[in-house]
Amino acid sequence: MSSSAKSNPPEWRAYPRADGRKGIRNVVVVAYLVECAHHVSRRIVSQVDDLDVHLIGFPGCFPNDYASRMMRAVCTHPNVGAVLLVSLGCESMDRDALQQAIVDSGRPAELLVIQENGGTASTIAEGVRRVRQLRDTLAGAATVPMGVDELVVGTICGGSDGTSGITANPAVGRCFDALVADGAACVFEETGELIGCENIMAERAATPELGELIQASVAKAERYYRTMGFGSFAPGNADGGLTTQEEKSMGAYSKSGSSAISGLIKPGDIPPAGGLYLLDVVPDGEPRFGFPNIADNAEIVEMIACGCHLTLFTTGRGSVVGSAISPVIKICANPETYERLSEDMDINAGKILTGQASLDELGEEIYRRVFAVAGGERSLSEALGHQEFILTYKSFEPIGPACLPLRQVN
Template identity: 65%
Template structure:
């Protein structure tokens, strides 16, 4: 495959009518986010958001002492292309810079309201004020203009969770085949889990579009290895072993398969938006010495980091079975194990495990994933979305990130 930046060879297909944001981006959903800024006001935020319908989602940062990573993530999530409006809920004395979050949302052209509980008369009055603002906002965003959205405007991310011995031979390589086709047609893809790519760094170096990018990719994996060595454990859970995986290297090879074979165009960190089209590696392991424990406490964290990088939707591969979804972006479940699929069929979108039973080929599954992505981007709910999954977890982390979200290492210039 040509290692130059991939370009569509024909006019990109229309996948539906996107929601046009004033910052120029298009979304595939039109959500209102209730953004809670500290655990102490979570009950009030929940009361505002509950019973408001599928287009209202509560997100939150539970901590009180400051963390720039959390600030960056909340700014990016509240101005995500799938988000049409934001209700900010603040207790009033937490360290989160609520005024800057409000200003960021306001400057993006989205409607935004802020409830400060200590200034709003307490629980009952804050809930009443929030519900009234939410009702008005839902009515306002119904007027969001629509315009045709093309495939090459779509950003798709991928992670794996609950991996087993089938993940690396069915679901993950099928997603890789999807990305090869998607990137060739002008799309933008993001894969991650540098802690689960240990041993694959030299192969990724060879796929990088420039030598400098190759060095950065290798260093990101070495950083992950150093981090896990200091912590005394890696990204290999007992459930992985119970599912038949034997080593970290075996798990890494399976995780790597999700990236396909096309050129790697750049490397980004959580909250950075890809600066151009192509395939990007998301480095989720914090910079510096370990400060806050394990890099990703659960798979939900990985999903929201993809959302904060501007992904419109997620491909989530699983062998053991995962039911988690997203509060911001639709999550498409690609099930690697045929036994798991039969047990959890109501939660799974794609049966990749049929390859093991001779009921299909990897290419057929890759094509099905492509068709499912187009359908979900066009408005069809994914299984977790239809079931109402809205898990959210934003931990403390540290990254050395340029505040210009396009200042990532890539071959854009």
């Protein structure tokens, strides 16, 4: 990448939050607390019809510490300005504690209970009224300068093919190197798609102890997949020209760039400073909740819970999804796929294959697109209204101090 991209990182305007973080968006979240409240919540969002009103939720009725933590983290994400919680009334989610956590974070938080509000139609009508009030409350919110060193960026690959590992993924790696050099926090995942790369990652770890933890996290993922009887190599990957799990793993690994790995985090852990972080999304303990993530969006949600302001999504086969709360920038690895799906793809990394750009040039294009979106320009999936959101059951143990060896003690 050119020296000018690195030496003059831009600033933009952002929304200050009580915890010191800053948001690049100021959305209202409508969150259902059980699947039985999903329809009502969806109709509220649909009737408001505003790109800055987002639907999220947890479908389960039984309690789960992971799901509760994710909901708290997502509802207090820096891109969220206000929240409407929608409860059926008899689910196990502690709605009062969730509402209080949101209020304590300095955000307005409303609660509707369908069983106490007259049913479907009346709750939808009241929900629309309250969301519009919340939007009015956020209108004209003050903004402050935000720099690159306050930005958290995630990356994920979905629908990979034989071009992903030689175009889009390493181009994101170039962008990550530049962002880390500027002081940003960058998050890559997932250990289940990095099997075989554990020793390489351990060599890049900030400390030997962190390197051992990275190796252990990948070994855990390998055991988990073996127990489940299948891995992360999908039929679509084979159709797209990938031949082995190793080939897919190396392609996924290339998104991480070449910076030292500063830490190993789990869903809901917020990077304490700039640097490169590996996100372990494979549950701890014995496999009991099925496939670690049933779709790419489940991993995006976990990166959002870690504070990612936006996500770089690479795809060779073509994926049209986006996400609620945090913008998704789509980077298409395959030039033919880009031609077919250009209305959904922000960047054509296939230009590397056609000789129209180098890896460094694509890395700089992605880098500049990150700042355009951070500064308020909508990504294509965001402008198209994509708000996919998936939250399931999982279980994690807290990380230890060796996972964040460079944490600064205030």
